[in-house]
Amino acid sequence: MKKLSFLLILILAFTACEDNTKETALNAEKAEKKAPKPVKKEFGFILDDYEVVNGVIESGDSFGYLLDQHGVDRGKIYQISEKVKDTFNPARITAGRKYMILKSKDSARTPQYFIYQNDRINYTVVGIGDSISAARKKKPVTIKKREVSGVVSSSLSEAVAEQGLSNLLVYELSDIYQWSIDFFKLQKGDQFKMIYSEKYIDDTIFAGIENVEAAVFKHEDRPFYAFAYKTDSVTGQPSFYDEEAKSLQSFFLKAPLNYSRISSRYTKRRFHPVQKRWKAHLGTDYAAAHGTPIVSTADGTVIASSYTSGNGNYVKVRHNDKYTTQYLHMSKRNVRNGQRVKQGDVIGFVGSTGLATGPHVCYRFWVHGRQVDPYRQKLPTAKHIEPEHKDKYLAAIEDLKTSLDGIPYKEI
Incomplete structure (x- = not known):
């Protein structure tokens, strides 16, 4: 009798479990049918x-x-x-x-x-x-603020890539500091920090840089600060100023093209690779790929766009009564005599015409008719923030500078 009762309990328990399993499966199936399909919207x-x-x-x-x-x-x-x-x-x-x-x-x-x-x-x-x-x-765009730092071990591009950052930051930094830092002379151990905003589509897809609020680039152990600040009420576009309200913009760009190295610097004595003799080299050679655009380093008027056997295709620009620049060995000239040019205008393209062994541009610089090394000149800068507005500017950048200083530098 006891065995029979135990068997009956087992049967009832099994039946109940089977019913519960079926009910769970049915409920799951109903829920699946009721769940709406995801709507694909674009x-x-x-x-x-x-x-x-x-x-x-x-x-x-x-x-x-x-x-x-x-x-x-x-x-x-x-x-x-x-x-x-x-x-x-x-x-x-x-x-x-x-x-x-x-x-x-x-x-x-x-x-x-x-x-x-x-x-x-x-x-x-x-x-x-x-x-x-x-x-x-x-498309719906989300703006995300970022604080980053990096250190140069071989090149700025590699320094940015090592931090998993967009290569667009290379262009942002070179644009900000193109008047202040010679990016062709970056050294191992140079450091940078930035506060900037990125754009994301649908909160996930990177869509570029929105703006840079502040940066500091430590070059040759000197920190170069840059803070975006709007002073132009007409365009509404910000310019960059340092921690003392001085403009980062200058009358001259640091280089006539955007490239990664200088093949030789200004010197009074250099062994000429074509003429095979020692002579003064009163310019700076920028090696670059054939066809790389060459830009005028400042506003001015073209006073020569010509060709000689030594210079090859060349352009000479008078900027004012004091300063003149010249650009040699072009593959092709892009301006004519008497033409007005703005800083950054393309005036020609890198080549190897004249006495040149490879594609480069030789950049020459005159002050009051005397040829000099542009990198040893104290060149005029753009307008600084007016003294009556300086306190307002310093107050505006105070928190940004504190945040920037609080980001630790990367070390090699």
Whole structure:
């Protein structure tokens, strides 16, 4: 009797467990059916509502050709182009840009929208269905502030890469300090710190640098501070000033091109590689790839754009009554005599014309008609912050400087 009772209890327990398992499975299945499918949304559209065509504009593609491939007749293409040209110029689509066409899901599969990605953030939606329209829009962007530091062991690019940072910071630093630091003379152990903001699409996809708020570059054991501060109420663009409210901008750029090394510096005595004799070399040679753009280091007027057997293709610029610069051995000149140039304008391209053994630009510098080493000159700077505004500037950068000083320097 006891055995029979025990057997009955086991049967009941097994049945109850089986029922519970079935019930759990049924509940899970119901929950799965009730759970909504994730909605795929992009450019403000629910993509599941359309047939989606993704593509990349290839060389030779036109707006009309792309729409024609998807069944839009030429009369309609002309009508669309005329109506939207003030917002979206169909003639200016660029090879390499991505686009998307959204079609209706009915049997006609009629194209409803053409979406052109101007860049990673900006895009244009062109209504190409019954209602023709165009609107410029932006993807949702998140701004994230970062504080970083690095140390130069071989090059600035490697120093940035070693910290897992974007190479865009190299350009930011060289732009900020192009008047203050000779980036062709960086030394092992030079250090930098930065406070800046990055842009992210949908909070995850890196989309570039938003702005640099502050930086310090320690070169030859001297810290060069830089703080962004708006003084131009017209453009609203900030300029960079140091911790004493002095402008980082100068009358002259430190170098006539953006490159990584100098092949030889100013000297009164150098063995000429072509003429095979010792002679003064009254310029600075910047080795660079053939065709690298050469820029004017300051505003001025071109007083010579010519060729000689020694100089090759060369350009000479008078900046004022005191300063003149010259750029030799160009592969091609990009300016003419009498032309006004601005600081940073491309005046020619690196070559090896004249007495040159390889592609480079020889940069020469005159003060009152005497050729000198530009790196030993005390050159004029841009306008500093006016004395009456200095206290306001110093108050504005106080917290930034404290934060910047609080970031530890990286060591080799």
